[in-house]
Amino acid sequence: MADQSFLNWPFFDQEHRDWAAQVEAVAAGLNVDHSDTDAACRKLVADLGRAGILQPTGACDSGESLDVRKLCLSREILARHDGLADFAFAMQGLGTGAISLFGTDAQKAAWLPKTRSGAAIAAFALTEPQSGSDVANSTMTAVRDGDDYVLNGEKTWISNGGIADVYTLIARTGEAPGAKGLSAFVVTPDLAGFEVVERLETIAPHPLATLRFTDVRIPASAMIGAPGQGFRIAMSVLDVFRSTVAAAALGFARRALDEALVRVTERHVQGAPLFDLQMVQGHIADMALDVDAAALLVYRAAWTKDSGAARVTREAAMAKLFSTEAAQVVIDKAVQLFGGEGVRSGAMVEKLYREIRALRIYEGASDVQRVVIARQAMMAMEGKS
Structure with a gap:
């Protein structure tokens, strides 16, 4: 348990x-x-x-x-x-x-x-082939045409791409350059010109796809919020859900620790449980420490948001960065403690090893989180936060 x-x-x-x-x-x-x-x-x-x-x-x-x-x-x-x-x-x-x-x-x-x-x-269509984490560099367009908008462009690495019934999509409406010229829309896959170009396979299989929009016509009422608010909307969504990515990493790490505890108890070396080796105890201690530290950061960020904070950019970035990086280390230690069984295809720790890797990339890669945290620290020092 x-x-x-x-x-x-x-x-x-x-x-x-x-x-x-x-x-x-x-x-x-x-x-x-x-x-x-x-x-x-x-x-x-x-x-x-x-x-x-x-x-x-x-x-x-x-x-x-x-x-x-x-x-x-x-x-x-x-x-x-x-x-x-x-x-x-x-x-x-x-x-x-x-x-x-x-x-x-x-x-x-x-x-x-x-x-x-x-x-x-549901699906969130944000990433584009050329932009990745640089959402402000999105080039997919939504051009006003009477009572409609016409969409053209591609989105990629879209989770649930190809099976979703509704997509939230960010496209450039051109009110201003960069981030201020993006808007958000509700889009359904039954529209003419909507195409699933490619299904993307990853080390931990999830439904992912590249989507193409060719003269896809949607009513102006499909816009979420006001024109030009798309970047703000996208960042607000990530501000909430970035903490949950950290929570998923925490879940993976906690399972790895549980599996490792069973392993070092049941596995015997030279007539004694593996746990009796001081180095193994050191690994278990480090894993437990990382799990609790991650949990503290995850639930601090979640509690802060639930307590009424308008933004939790700093807290969410810290939770996401630490939890995903720490979970990778915890799971790697679990694989090591399992020895050859740890890399057997289908073993729980092997599946965790494949699952955790993507979390250090999606919804803001680890190095992006470091930039966010550093900027937040500078703003705090300058009294701008």
């Missing part, structure tokens, strides 16, 4: 402890068939929706806000049980985050009940 003592930290209310128990019960009962990734994701979204676990991924009412602690707890627990389950949950929130935070009542009513119930799959 994974450590639950962190739930008694002052970051959490009783409703969060109750929620964690509910997610744990559902996650423990999941039986994920990984032979068909698309089918597995569709089933996971449906099953999680039916169990009520997707409710925190959207905020339907004007007075409702996203509970970041529930989002983080959900991702940590799901990731500890199954990486694809975490992915399915996460994308329901990230894909509709802009609608929750900035959407009209009509947009919320049209999509959030569906994504929270598992009836529709």
Whole structure:
């Protein structure tokens, strides 16, 4: 049984402890068939929706806000049980985050009940081939034409690309150069000119794709927020969900630690448990330390946002950077402690090793987070934060 003592930290209310128990019960009962990734994701979204676990991924009412602690707890627990389950949950929130935070009542009513119930799959179409983490350099265009906008361009590395029912998309509307000339839209895949160009395979299989938009016509009412607010909307969404990436990494690390503890207890070397070796104890201590340090950063960021902070750029960046980097180290140590069994295809620690690598890249690579943290530190010194 994974450590639950962190739930008694002052970051959490009783409703969060109750929620964690509910997610744990559902996650423990999941039986994920990984032979068909698309089918597995569709089933996971449906099953999680039916169990009520997707409710925190959207905020339907004007007075409702996203509970970041529930989002983080959900991702940590799901990731500890199954990486694809975490992915399915996460994308329901990230894909509709802009609608929750900035959407009209009509947009919320049209999509959030569906994504929270598992009836529709969501995606966030942000990355482009030439821009990567440099969102302000996006070149996909949305040109006004009467009561419509016409979309042209490509998006790539889009999670749930090819299986999503609704996409939140960022495109250049040209109100100003750079970041100030982007806008956000709700797009569906049934539109003429929408094309899945390529499905992308990765070391930990997830549904990913490159999308092409050729003269795709959408109504002006599909815009989220106001013209030119797209960059701000995208950054606000990442500000919320970046902490949840850290939580997923924490879940992977916690599972690796649990697996390692069992291994060093059951595996005997020269007639004694592997754990009796002082060097092994040192590895276990370092792993436990990294897990708790990551948890403190994750739930500080989530608590700060839930307490009313307008932005948690610094806290979220610190949580994401430390947790993903530390989880990579924790999992690597677990693989080492397992020896040859640690690299056997299909072994739990081998799967964790493949799962964790992408988290140090997506939603802001580790070096990007370092830049963000350094700039936030400078702003704090200058009294601008």
